[in-house]
Amino acid sequence: MATKKLFGPKGWTPDRIKTLKGKTYLITGANSGTGFEASKILLSKEAKIVMLNRNPKKTTDAITVLKKELGNNIDVSFIHMDLADQSSVRKAAEEVLVKIPRIDALICNGAIAQVPRQQLTVDGFESQLGVNHYGHFLLQGILFPLIEKSKGRIVVVGSEGYKMGIKTIQFDDMNWDKNYSPNGVYSQSKLAQIMSVYELQDRLKRAGKNDVKIYACHPGASSTSLIKTSGSLMTRFIWQLMKLSPMVQSAEKGSYPEVMCAIEANLDQKGFYGPTGWSYFKGPVGECELAPHALDKEVAKKLWNLSEKETKFKWVF
Numbered sequence: 001m002a003t004k005k006l007f008g009p010k011g012w013t014p015d016r017i018k019t020l021k022g023k024t025y026l027i028t029g030a031n032s033g034t035g036f037e038a039s040k041i042l043l044s045k046e047a048k049i050v051m052l053n054r055n056p057k058k059t060t061d062a063i064t065v066l067k068k069e070l071g072n073n074i075d076v077s078f079i080h081m082d083l084a085d086q087s088s089v090r091k092a093a094e095e096v097l098v099k100i101p102r103i104d105a106l107i108c109n110g111a112i113a114q115v116p117r118q119q120l121t122v123d124g125f126e127s128q129l130g131v132n133h134y135g136h137f138l139l140q141g142i143l144f145p146l147i148e149k150s151k152g153r154i155v156v157v158g159s160e161g162y163k164m165g166i167k168t169i170q171f172d173d174m175n176w177d178k179n180y181s182p183n184g185v186y187s188q189s190k191l192a193q194i195m196s197v198y199e200l201q202d203r204l205k206r207a208g209k210n211d212v213k214i215y216a217c218h219p220g221a222s223s224t225s226l227i228k229t230s231g232s233l234m235t236r237f238i239w240q241l242m243k244l245s246p247m248v249q250s251a252e253k254g255s256y257p258e259v260m261c262a263i264e265a266n267l268d269q270k271g272f273y274g275p276t277g278w279s280y281f282k283g284p285v286g287e288c289e290l291a292p293h294a295l296d297k298e299v300a301k302k303l304w305n306l307s308e309k310e311t312k313f314k315w316v317f
Protein backbone atom coordinates (compact mmCIF):
# COMPACT_ATOMS: atom_id res chain seq x y z
CA MET A 1 0.00 0.00 0.00
CA ALA A 2 1.74 3.14 -1.17
CA THR A 3 0.94 6.71 -0.21
CA LYS A 4 -1.97 8.00 -2.25
CA LYS A 5 -3.05 11.61 -2.29
CA LEU A 6 -6.75 10.99 -2.69
CA PHE A 7 -9.27 13.82 -3.23
CA GLY A 8 -6.93 16.24 -5.04
CA PRO A 9 -4.04 18.38 -3.80
CA LYS A 10 -5.84 19.51 -0.63
CA GLY A 11 -6.78 15.96 0.32
CA TRP A 12 -10.01 15.11 2.10
CA THR A 13 -11.70 18.01 3.89
CA PRO A 14 -15.13 18.28 5.55
CA ASP A 15 -16.35 20.58 2.75
CA ARG A 16 -17.18 17.36 0.93
CA ILE A 17 -19.92 16.55 3.44
CA LYS A 18 -23.41 17.70 2.53
CA THR A 19 -25.84 16.68 5.25
CA LEU A 20 -25.66 13.84 7.76
CA LYS A 21 -29.23 14.24 8.94
CA GLY A 22 -30.54 10.93 10.29
CA LYS A 23 -27.04 9.49 10.86
CA THR A 24 -25.73 8.49 14.29
CA TYR A 25 -22.05 8.40 15.26
CA LEU A 26 -20.62 7.06 18.50
CA ILE A 27 -17.24 8.46 19.49
CA THR A 28 -15.03 7.34 22.36
CA GLY A 29 -12.93 9.99 24.09
CA ALA A 30 -14.96 12.81 22.55
CA ASN A 31 -14.48 15.50 25.19
CA SER A 32 -11.13 16.74 23.90
CA GLY A 33 -8.68 16.63 21.01
CA THR A 34 -9.58 14.92 17.77
CA GLY A 35 -12.67 13.25 19.25
CA PHE A 36 -14.11 16.61 20.23
CA GLU A 37 -13.27 18.11 16.82
CA ALA A 38 -14.77 15.13 14.99
CA SER A 39 -17.93 15.55 17.06
CA LYS A 40 -18.07 19.23 16.14
CA ILE A 41 -17.70 18.57 12.40
CA LEU A 42 -20.32 15.81 12.39
CA LEU A 43 -22.76 17.85 14.51
CA SER A 44 -22.30 20.85 12.22
CA LYS A 45 -23.56 18.59 9.41
CA GLU A 46 -26.68 17.66 11.43
CA ALA A 47 -25.57 14.23 12.62
CA LYS A 48 -26.49 12.79 16.01
CA ILE A 49 -23.47 12.21 18.27
CA VAL A 50 -23.24 9.90 21.25
CA MET A 51 -20.11 10.51 23.26
CA LEU A 52 -18.66 7.57 25.17
CA ASN A 53 -16.49 9.34 27.73
CA ARG A 54 -15.02 8.59 31.14
CA ASN A 55 -15.26 12.07 32.67
CA PRO A 56 -18.81 13.49 33.19
CA LYS A 57 -17.65 17.00 34.17
CA LYS A 58 -15.34 17.38 31.14
CA THR A 59 -18.12 16.03 28.95
CA THR A 60 -20.68 18.52 30.26
CA ASP A 61 -18.17 21.31 29.62
CA ALA A 62 -17.46 20.01 26.09
CA ILE A 63 -21.20 19.83 25.29
CA THR A 64 -21.66 23.38 26.61
CA VAL A 65 -18.92 24.60 24.25
CA LEU A 66 -20.46 22.72 21.32
CA LYS A 67 -23.92 24.19 22.00
CA LYS A 68 -22.44 27.66 22.29
CA GLU A 69 -20.74 27.29 18.92
CA LEU A 70 -23.36 25.30 17.01
CA GLY A 71 -26.62 26.16 18.77
CA ASN A 72 -28.83 24.43 21.34
CA ASN A 73 -30.54 22.25 18.76
CA ILE A 74 -27.57 19.97 18.12
CA ASP A 75 -28.23 16.32 18.91
CA VAL A 76 -25.45 15.31 21.28
CA SER A 77 -25.65 12.98 24.25
CA PHE A 78 -23.30 11.15 26.59
CA ILE A 79 -22.98 7.66 28.00
CA HIS A 80 -20.41 7.11 30.70
CA MET A 81 -17.71 4.61 29.77
CA ASP A 82 -14.25 4.00 31.17
CA LEU A 83 -12.19 2.05 28.64
CA ALA A 84 -9.85 1.05 31.47
CA ASP A 85 -12.58 -1.02 33.08
CA GLN A 86 -14.11 -3.89 31.13
CA SER A 87 -17.24 -3.90 33.31
CA SER A 88 -17.78 -0.22 32.49
CA VAL A 89 -17.37 -0.94 28.76
CA ARG A 90 -19.93 -3.75 29.00
CA LYS A 91 -22.37 -1.55 30.91
CA ALA A 92 -22.00 1.36 28.45
CA ALA A 93 -22.39 -0.93 25.44
CA GLU A 94 -25.54 -2.48 26.92
CA GLU A 95 -26.92 1.02 27.50
CA VAL A 96 -26.18 1.91 23.88
CA LEU A 97 -28.05 -1.18 22.70
CA VAL A 98 -31.09 -0.18 24.73
CA LYS A 99 -31.11 3.56 23.97
CA ILE A 100 -29.60 4.05 20.53
CA PRO A 101 -31.51 2.64 17.54
CA ARG A 102 -28.72 2.78 14.94
CA ILE A 103 -24.95 3.22 14.61
CA ASP A 104 -23.66 4.59 11.33
CA ALA A 105 -20.13 4.52 12.70
CA LEU A 106 -18.44 3.67 15.95
CA ILE A 107 -15.31 5.82 16.09
CA CYS A 108 -12.75 4.28 18.44
CA ASN A 109 -10.80 7.43 19.19
CA GLY A 110 -10.11 7.54 22.95
CA ALA A 111 -6.64 6.65 24.19
CA ILE A 112 -3.87 7.21 26.67
CA ALA A 113 -0.23 7.45 25.66
CA GLN A 114 3.30 7.37 27.02
CA VAL A 115 2.29 6.34 30.55
CA PRO A 116 5.64 6.74 32.36
CA ARG A 117 5.52 3.73 34.71
CA GLN A 118 3.74 0.43 34.35
CA GLN A 119 0.15 0.68 35.58
CA LEU A 120 -2.44 -2.05 35.49
CA THR A 121 -6.14 -1.60 34.82
CA VAL A 122 -8.71 -3.06 37.23
CA ASP A 123 -8.75 -6.13 34.97
CA GLY A 124 -4.98 -6.53 35.30
CA PHE A 125 -4.00 -5.31 31.83
CA GLU A 126 -1.09 -2.95 31.23
CA SER A 127 -2.94 0.36 31.05
CA GLN A 128 -2.21 1.46 27.47
CA LEU A 129 -3.03 -1.97 26.06
CA GLY A 130 -6.06 -2.22 28.34
CA VAL A 131 -7.54 1.18 27.40
CA ASN A 132 -6.54 1.48 23.77
CA HIS A 133 -6.90 -2.11 22.60
CA TYR A 134 -8.83 -4.37 24.98
CA GLY A 135 -11.39 -1.67 25.86
CA HIS A 136 -12.20 -0.99 22.21
CA PHE A 137 -12.02 -4.68 21.23
CA LEU A 138 -14.80 -5.48 23.70
CA LEU A 139 -16.85 -2.41 22.79
CA GLN A 140 -16.72 -3.23 19.08
CA GLY A 141 -17.71 -6.84 19.73
CA ILE A 142 -20.77 -6.03 21.84
CA LEU A 143 -21.97 -3.27 19.48
CA PHE A 144 -21.28 -5.24 16.31
CA PRO A 145 -24.84 -6.63 15.87
CA LEU A 146 -26.31 -3.11 15.93
CA ILE A 147 -23.59 -1.77 13.63
CA GLU A 148 -24.33 -4.62 11.26
CA LYS A 149 -28.07 -4.00 11.42
CA SER A 150 -27.38 -0.34 10.59
CA LYS A 151 -24.96 -1.28 7.76
CA GLY A 152 -22.52 0.90 9.64
CA ARG A 153 -18.79 1.18 10.14
CA ILE A 154 -16.10 0.78 12.74
CA VAL A 155 -13.33 3.37 12.58
CA VAL A 156 -10.19 2.80 14.61
CA VAL A 157 -7.90 5.72 15.33
CA GLY A 158 -4.39 4.31 15.34
CA SER A 159 -1.07 6.11 15.30
CA GLU A 160 2.06 6.21 13.24
CA GLY A 161 3.56 5.16 16.58
CA TYR A 162 2.70 1.56 15.58
CA LYS A 163 6.08 1.60 13.78
CA MET A 164 8.09 2.92 16.70
CA GLY A 165 8.25 -0.09 18.98
CA ILE A 166 9.22 -3.75 18.58
CA LYS A 167 6.91 -4.01 15.53
CA THR A 168 5.13 -7.07 16.88
CA ILE A 169 3.12 -8.17 19.90
CA GLN A 170 5.09 -9.31 22.92
CA PHE A 171 2.97 -12.39 23.58
CA ASP A 172 5.25 -13.86 26.24
CA ASP A 173 4.91 -10.73 28.41
CA MET A 174 1.87 -8.75 27.34
CA ASN A 175 2.10 -6.42 30.35
CA TRP A 176 5.80 -5.75 29.77
CA ASP A 177 6.66 -6.75 33.35
CA LYS A 178 10.30 -7.23 32.37
CA ASN A 179 10.97 -4.40 29.95
CA TYR A 180 8.30 -1.72 30.43
CA SER A 181 8.84 1.33 28.27
CA PRO A 182 6.22 4.09 27.86
CA ASN A 183 6.69 4.36 24.12
CA GLY A 184 7.19 0.63 23.49
CA VAL A 185 3.89 -0.21 25.11
CA TYR A 186 1.99 2.66 23.46
CA SER A 187 3.37 1.49 20.13
CA GLN A 188 2.25 -2.08 20.83
CA SER A 189 -1.23 -0.93 21.85
CA LYS A 190 -1.67 1.06 18.62
CA LEU A 191 -0.27 -1.82 16.56
CA ALA A 192 -2.76 -4.16 18.27
CA GLN A 193 -5.64 -1.82 17.38
CA ILE A 194 -4.54 -1.53 13.75
CA MET A 195 -3.86 -5.27 13.31
CA SER A 196 -7.31 -6.06 14.66
CA VAL A 197 -8.91 -3.86 11.98
CA TYR A 198 -7.49 -5.91 9.12
CA GLU A 199 -8.08 -9.18 10.99
CA LEU A 200 -11.73 -8.24 11.56
CA GLN A 201 -12.12 -7.36 7.87
CA ASP A 202 -10.82 -10.84 6.96
CA ARG A 203 -13.08 -12.58 9.46
CA LEU A 204 -16.13 -10.72 8.17
CA LYS A 205 -15.22 -11.54 4.60
CA ARG A 206 -14.88 -15.25 5.44
CA ALA A 207 -18.28 -15.13 7.14
CA GLY A 208 -19.79 -13.55 4.02
CA LYS A 209 -20.68 -10.39 5.93
CA ASN A 210 -20.20 -7.44 3.64
CA ASP A 211 -22.53 -4.88 5.17
CA VAL A 212 -20.12 -3.49 7.76
CA LYS A 213 -16.99 -1.54 6.82
CA ILE A 214 -13.94 -1.40 9.06
CA TYR A 215 -11.31 1.32 8.71
CA ALA A 216 -7.98 2.24 10.29
CA CYS A 217 -6.65 5.78 10.32
CA HIS A 218 -4.33 8.08 12.27
CA PRO A 219 -4.38 11.83 13.02
CA GLY A 220 -0.75 12.66 12.23
CA ALA A 221 0.88 14.92 14.81
CA SER A 222 -1.94 16.99 16.25
CA SER A 223 -2.10 19.56 19.00
CA THR A 224 -4.24 17.79 21.61
CA SER A 225 -4.07 16.93 25.30
CA LEU A 226 -2.92 13.34 24.72
CA ILE A 227 0.56 13.58 26.24
CA LYS A 228 -0.57 16.12 28.85
CA THR A 229 -3.13 13.63 30.18
CA SER A 230 -0.93 10.58 30.59
CA GLY A 231 2.73 11.30 29.74
CA SER A 232 5.71 12.00 32.04
CA LEU A 233 6.87 15.54 32.84
CA MET A 234 9.74 15.26 30.35
CA THR A 235 7.55 13.88 27.52
CA ARG A 236 5.02 16.62 28.21
CA PHE A 237 7.73 19.26 28.02
CA ILE A 238 9.11 17.92 24.71
CA TRP A 239 5.60 17.62 23.25
CA GLN A 240 4.76 21.19 24.37
CA LEU A 241 7.79 22.42 22.41
CA MET A 242 6.85 20.34 19.39
CA LYS A 243 3.32 21.74 19.46
CA LEU A 244 4.78 25.21 19.02
CA SER A 245 6.63 24.10 15.88
CA PRO A 246 5.10 24.04 12.40
CA MET A 247 5.48 20.23 12.38
CA VAL A 248 2.29 19.84 14.40
CA GLN A 249 -1.18 20.56 13.04
CA SER A 250 -4.41 21.55 14.78
CA ALA A 251 -6.63 19.02 16.53
CA GLU A 252 -9.32 19.94 14.02
CA LYS A 253 -7.19 18.83 11.08
CA GLY A 254 -6.18 15.75 13.08
CA SER A 255 -9.84 14.77 13.20
CA TYR A 256 -10.31 14.74 9.41
CA PRO A 257 -9.12 11.15 8.86
CA GLU A 258 -11.54 9.69 11.39
CA VAL A 259 -14.43 11.77 10.07
CA MET A 260 -13.54 10.77 6.51
CA CYS A 261 -13.46 7.08 7.43
CA ALA A 262 -16.81 7.40 9.20
CA ILE A 263 -18.67 8.93 6.29
CA GLU A 264 -16.87 8.90 2.93
CA ALA A 265 -18.22 6.49 0.32
CA ASN A 266 -16.03 4.07 -1.65
CA LEU A 267 -12.94 4.09 0.55
CA ASP A 268 -10.83 0.98 0.21
CA GLN A 269 -10.95 -0.82 3.57
CA LYS A 270 -7.40 -2.08 3.08
CA GLY A 271 -6.10 1.49 3.22
CA PHE A 272 -4.56 3.22 6.23
CA TYR A 273 -5.75 6.83 6.22
CA GLY A 274 -4.17 10.00 7.54
CA PRO A 275 -2.18 13.07 6.58
CA THR A 276 0.19 12.28 3.72
CA GLY A 277 2.85 15.01 4.17
CA TRP A 278 6.37 14.62 5.58
CA SER A 279 6.56 11.63 7.96
CA TYR A 280 2.75 11.67 7.86
CA PHE A 281 2.75 14.41 10.54
CA LYS A 282 0.39 16.67 8.59
CA GLY A 283 -0.60 17.45 5.03
CA PRO A 284 -3.43 16.46 2.71
CA VAL A 285 -5.51 13.61 4.10
CA GLY A 286 -5.27 10.52 1.94
CA GLU A 287 -3.92 6.99 2.09
CA CYS A 288 -0.65 6.31 3.93
CA GLU A 289 1.70 3.43 3.41
CA LEU A 290 1.18 0.65 5.92
CA ALA A 291 4.28 -1.20 7.18
CA PRO A 292 4.13 -4.97 6.51
CA HIS A 293 4.36 -5.94 10.19
CA ALA A 294 0.86 -4.50 10.69
CA LEU A 295 -0.46 -7.14 8.31
CA ASP A 296 1.32 -10.18 9.76
CA LYS A 297 -1.50 -12.74 9.66
CA GLU A 298 -0.02 -15.17 12.20
CA VAL A 299 0.45 -12.44 14.78
CA ALA A 300 -2.98 -10.94 14.03
CA LYS A 301 -4.76 -14.29 14.50
CA LYS A 302 -2.92 -15.00 17.73
CA LEU A 303 -3.72 -11.49 18.99
CA TRP A 304 -7.39 -11.89 18.11
CA ASN A 305 -7.66 -15.19 19.98
CA LEU A 306 -5.84 -13.76 22.97
CA SER A 307 -8.04 -10.65 22.96
CA GLU A 308 -11.18 -12.81 22.99
CA LYS A 309 -9.76 -14.77 25.92
CA GLU A 310 -8.67 -11.71 27.91
CA THR A 311 -11.89 -9.77 27.37
CA LYS A 312 -13.96 -12.93 27.93
CA PHE A 313 -15.87 -12.02 24.79
CA LYS A 314 -16.35 -14.31 21.81
CA TRP A 315 -17.24 -12.51 18.61
CA VAL A 316 -20.13 -14.08 16.74
CA PHE A 317 -20.15 -13.65 12.99
Ligand SMILES: NC(=O)c1ccc[n+]([C@@H]2O[C@H](COP(=O)([O-])OP(=O)(O)OC[C@H]3O[C@@H](n4cnc5c(N)ncnc54)[C@H](OP(=O)(O)O)[C@@H]3O)[C@@H](O)[C@H]2O)c1
Pocket: 028, 029, 030, 031, 032, 033, 034, 035, 052, 053, 054, 055, 058, 081, 082, 083, 084, 085, 108, 109, 110, 111, 112, 113, 131, 157, 158, 159, 160, 161, 218, 219, 220, 221, 222, 223, 224, 225, 226, 227, 229, 254
Ligand atom coordinates in the same frame (compact mmCIF):
# COMPACT_ATOMS: atom_id res chain seq x y z
N1 LIG B 1 -2.36 13.91 19.08
C1 LIG B 1 -1.55 13.24 18.30
O1 LIG B 1 -0.58 13.78 17.76
C2 LIG B 1 -1.80 11.80 18.04
C3 LIG B 1 -0.88 11.09 17.27
C4 LIG B 1 -1.13 9.77 16.97
C5 LIG B 1 -2.30 9.17 17.40
N2 LIG B 1 -3.19 9.87 18.17
C6 LIG B 1 -4.43 9.19 18.56
O2 LIG B 1 -5.51 10.09 18.42
C7 LIG B 1 -6.59 9.67 19.29
C8 LIG B 1 -7.16 10.87 20.01
O3 LIG B 1 -6.21 11.39 20.92
P1 LIG B 1 -5.97 12.96 21.08
O4 LIG B 1 -4.65 13.22 20.51
O5 LIG B 1 -7.13 13.72 20.63
O6 LIG B 1 -5.79 13.06 22.67
P2 LIG B 1 -6.72 13.63 23.82
O7 LIG B 1 -7.06 15.05 23.57
O8 LIG B 1 -6.02 13.31 25.10
O9 LIG B 1 -8.02 12.74 23.69
C9 LIG B 1 -8.06 11.42 24.17
C10 LIG B 1 -9.44 11.12 24.67
O10 LIG B 1 -9.44 9.78 25.16
C11 LIG B 1 -10.12 9.79 26.39
N3 LIG B 1 -9.75 8.69 27.27
C12 LIG B 1 -8.53 8.45 27.82
N4 LIG B 1 -8.62 7.38 28.62
C13 LIG B 1 -9.90 6.96 28.60
C14 LIG B 1 -10.61 5.93 29.25
N5 LIG B 1 -10.02 5.12 30.13
N6 LIG B 1 -11.93 5.77 28.98
C15 LIG B 1 -12.55 6.61 28.11
N7 LIG B 1 -11.94 7.61 27.48
C16 LIG B 1 -10.62 7.79 27.73
C17 LIG B 1 -9.77 11.11 27.02
O11 LIG B 1 -10.67 11.41 28.06
P3 LIG B 1 -10.29 12.38 29.27
O12 LIG B 1 -10.58 13.76 28.76
O13 LIG B 1 -11.20 11.95 30.35
O14 LIG B 1 -8.85 12.20 29.59
C18 LIG B 1 -9.88 12.03 25.82
O15 LIG B 1 -11.21 12.42 25.63
C19 LIG B 1 -5.97 8.60 20.20
O16 LIG B 1 -6.38 7.34 19.74
C20 LIG B 1 -4.48 8.76 20.01
O17 LIG B 1 -3.78 7.56 20.22
C21 LIG B 1 -2.96 11.16 18.50
